[in-house]
Amino acid sequence: MEHLSNALKAVFKEQDGDEVLFCADMLQKDNQYNRGEMPRPDTEMKESQIQYLLRKVNAYNTLDQESIVGQVVVSEWMKPLKSHKELKSFDLSVFNMLLHFACKTIYFKNNDPVCHYSKLLRWHNVSNLFGEDTFTTVFAASLDIVNKSKRKYFDWPAYIDHNNKEINALFKNKMADLHMHLKGSSYNFDISWLSIMNNITSMENVFTEVYNLRKTYGWDKDLYAKMYRACAIRLYLASRTGLLSENAQITSAQLSNIIDDKINNANDAIAKSAIDESVKRQLLESHSLEFLLSKAKETSKHFEDKSDYQDLDYIRIPRYNKDNVRSILSSERELMYSVFRLLLEGCDDYKDISSLFYSYLCYKVKFRNAIIQLNSTVGFHNFTLYEEIKDKFIAKRHKKFLYKAAIESFLINGKDRYLETRIVPDTTAEGIAEKIKEIAESVDEKYKERFSIILHFIKSRDERKDKEYRHKELREDIKKRAFAIHKFRNNAEYLGVGSEDYPLSGYVVGIDTANTELMCRPEVFAQAFRFLRYHNIKNNGRQRPNDLNITYHVGEDFYDIADGLRAVEEAMIYFNLKNGDRLGHCLVLGTDVRKYYSMRYNTICCTKQVLLDNMAWLHHKCKRLFGYTSLCYYLEGIFNQYFYDVYQGQIYQDGKINYELLDDPDVNNNINDYYQSWVLRGNNPKFASDMEESDDELEQEWDNCAENHEYGIEIAKFNINALELFDQYHKDEIVERGSEAVAFTIKESYVEDFYKLLEAIQEQLLKEIESKRISIECNPTSNYKIGEMSNYDEHPILKFYNSGLNTPYNKHDIAVSINTDDQGVFSTSLEREYSLIALAIERHQTEGFKNSPRQIIDWLDKIRQMSVEQQFDNDIFNYKKN
Ligand SMILES: [Zn+2]
Structure with a gap:
């Protein structure tokens, strides 16, 4: 399936939406129309066009290899699927490629899309690039047509389930996500997309701002114009599929006026004409996307039996009997499903709808890849570039949905679930209280007691504006925030909302730091961590907040292994880490010393x-x-x-x-x-x-x-x-x-001794962590994307905790947990993280160290139990009440 994945990347990720519209004669390029010279890529793609796109994917060494894959695309993957009678295919179309991939990886069970467990890794890696919905909606449309049914439900999980019965049973037990950052753990892409599609005309300055931040890293300067066209196309597709009420629908003439430069000429002509000013204004307005969009939004306000999430979209968000946060995803899914259906069933304007939808998907994938960390460059610098734009495109009034989805999308999957989410502490006690209240208010009553907050300071490089000592500005900023936390915790007047007033300080259970550690070592935070840990609460006993525990991101990004190991030890010494505390990531403790240094020629x-x-x-x-x-x-x-x-x-x-x-x-x-x-x-x-x-x-x-x-x-x-x-x-x-x-x-004659020393230090630190009963928070996909692993089974978790498993590693019994880190950025869920690790171990068995599936599941279940043990807040259902 590797070739099909590459072909999908070429056709859906490297293709430019503008190019598609140009070939369809809908957009000018260099003041020219295509006039039928280039075939429409969605239905008439030529081998040379595909080859051009495949070259951009850069997966093949020779032109001949590219050429043969290009031929297969035309002769097979764009063609109807002959051997799948249960599916309705398109005539020659790029959309058949999606079906080819979908029918190999997913199926429908109890009306929801489900992934074949054995295909989960492939599904995860490929669907990350395009969004799972691109595949699930086309597959659903295709199946439903053959079954003569019409789908009403679109609220399956953001990351679909799989069919491994034992692992699914494990998820029914208590589960805890101990390491996730609120800002990046939501439906980041989906909410951003809805936000842009509903508010594009007021977002030009956001795009300009991000362009200025990102231009040296290849941010497309025309992205705003492209999103503008995507927005108009969406409005038209929603009109064409009956998802907009009649008085809000737009015509193809209105659409082409907006997406094509012709509009400027037409508008100029109106503006210059001698007609009455008020008529002129009306005319101009009725042509504008802003006007049409606001009309659509206005009608959506009058829907009967509105979903709580309707504010996000002008397309009706279905209200299900089990209305929950996943409903946010359903209006866009319904739109895609309906357009796929329209095309599969055939229509008079098939060619235009097909080209418009193809360009829409290309624009969407382009934006997805721009805001989510998907390119293959490894390393933290790359990651922090994305970090800054995680919620940039989300309109302010929609932030509450971002928090809600981050917290609830995990909690709704089981009754015994708990999570610890991280936010940056404000510099004032009021600021901290306000922020926590905002988060607590956005969460449904029944989940208010099922999450806690860890306040994390942000590491940054030494600005050296004041050179008195190292990191003076940052140390002062940390002190300010530490004092704010102190005052916030001492003030019993900060109360939350809901049927009962929860003292807000009860939410805070620990402290942490985040961001790249290369230029900012543990020493900078040491005093603040000691200060907060030993903080005495004096607030007249109205509340009993938890003592603050420490967790610290370390050994994730390092100059070399020695440097990373030293940072781990610094954290342990400077913060006096003890039983109950945790370390985040610690990849350095499990990095292969010999491989690491020899790759760098020592x-x-x-x-x-x-x-x-x-x-x-x-x-x-x-x-x-x-x-x-x-x-x-x-x-x-x-x-x-x-x-x-x-x-x-x-x-x-x-x-x-x-x-x-x-x-x-x-x-x-x-x-x-x-x-x-x-x-x-x-x-x-x-x-x-x-x-x-x-x-x-x-x-x-x-x-x-x-x-x-x-x-x-x-x-x-x-x-x-x-x-x-x-x-x-x-x-x-x-x-x-x-x-x-x-x-x-390293001098040649000392290389072997040097390796042995570092291996011995790794072992010594692992033993120390084990005997002090400090635990390690692991984040598989995050580590896979930022670290140097080439596969999930290389994750150091197998070196930290391998009791009950056969592995070539030293035996260790460190308490570990599996977590998600930034699930909105890494497109994952806690269930997905557990499953990927289990599957990878099952798939990549080292000769002489084999494990049965049951052994792996038992090992995984132990990790689940340990995660629950390690939560900082051990009394979540009692103390928050007065
Ligand atoms: Zn993290």
Whole structure:
């Protein structure tokens, strides 16, 4: 099916909607009409047109390969499906390609589309690109015509179920999603699409804003114009399929006036004409998309028995007997279903409808790929680009639906479900209360007690506007937000809504951080985390909020494995992580050391500071794990070199040592002192020099957390040299010299020892996490898209927890959970994440380490149970009431 997937990518993702309209003579290009020279790609696509698109997919090495796939598209996939009598096919059409894919992967069960379990991975990867609805609606239309039935229900899950009975049974038990970010966990694409299709004329500035942010990353500058045309086409298709009430329908003449440049000429002519001004205005208005759209929206306000979600769309959103948040998805599904049906049953204007719908789908897929992270470039930078536009296109009054869908789409699937969602804390207590209230208000009464909130700070690079110490601006911002959280939790007056008033602070159960970690290490958050964790609630006992637990995103993105492992240990030391706390992702603990470094020819690219820190840290680890070996000697040599370079700029300049200054250096290059200074980095930058005393009670509480009082850290404090190095670390010239980038290659003769050391450290940290009973939150699809896995079965979860499974890895029993992270961005659900992992393990069995399906399901079920155990809020049904 690989070729069919590539062909689908070519025909639906690489095809431009404008091109389709041009070939159909509906749009001018370079002031020209097509006039029948290029065949319409939807029904008459030529092999050369497909080959051109296939080249853009870039999946084939030779032109001959592209050519043969192009031939198959024309001779087979665009043709009716002969062997499927249960399906009605199109005449020669690109839409048959969708049916070809759908009939191999999905079927209908109890009237809802369901995926064959064995095809789930393929379905997931391909439907991600186009949206599942593109396939499910064409399949439903095709089946229903043969069955002579007409579908009324379109509220199947956003990500369809599969037919593995045992795994489905597992989902009927208690389930918890512990790691999801509210903003990216909703029907992000679908709500954005409806928002644009209903409000396009007021969104030009949003498109311009995003274009300016994204132009260097290939954002289409004509995207607004394209969405404008898509919007007009949608209005017309809804008219043509009877989904708009008669007085709101538009004609094909009105449509072509809008999508074609002719409109400008026509409007110019009207504007210049000598007719009465008011008539002129009326005429101009009746031509405009804004006017037609507002008419459609106006009539939708008068629907009888309106769905609660009708505000989102001018097409009627069906009201089902089990009306729930999935209804949001149903109006667009019904539109697609109806157009597919119209085409399958035949109509007089078949050619035009077909071209219009094809261009509509191309526009939609284009937008989908623009806002959802789908391109194959791995890495966090890529991801953060998408992060910023997750909810940009959603009109403000529709945000409540975004929250609602994020929380309810998971909770409606079972009665014992619970989730912890993450939001950024505001800088004021009122701001935090307002935001939480807004979220709680958007959620249905029966789900109000089934979710909690984790407040996450955002990592960002050191701005260095104020150079007093590292990350000064961010540290101050964190402190402000930490104080806001503190005040918010102490104020029992912040109450929620509903039949009973829930104290809002009861929703908050933990703290976390998010965003790329390369330029922002755990040390920046340490004081705030200690401060919030040990926060004493004084609010006259009207409420009992949970103690705040800690979870921390770490080891997801790193310069190299040593750097990532060190970050994990920093989080553990600086935050005093303990049983009940969690770590997010930790991919670095399961990354294959040998594969990772050999792929990079044993060269590490990072900053001098990071390399220097890594050397001191690895040196310490090496001594502890293997004793003083020759590798220690090697690490020391590199350490000395970079220490001179970064810390002793005057002594070491232009690659030479100034021996006269060497007698009296500012700081000594003792690698052990340096290691001790690293241990202290979780302390406030000024703790060793000049902390001012404050009268303010809150400030005093904050100051009490300036130092990490754990045993080993207290000892480091008595090392004068380490203290001096700690102060130096925050000095501007050190920061500057240390931030220079280097490419460092491990010396050939030490490569094997280096690998062994890193493998030993991974193992040591895993054991430590296991014995401290800290748990790890895993997010398979997110990790697959951001990390370096080539398949789901390479996910480190198998190294963290493999009790009961046969694997080639060391045995570990770490408490893990499977979660979704950003399900709206990664197009997934918790059920899908569980299933993909199970399927991948079943499919990719290592010789000598086979597992039966039952073994895998039992293992999965243990993970489900552990997720429930690890939730921060263990008393969700009792404490929120007064
Ligand atoms: Zn996350």
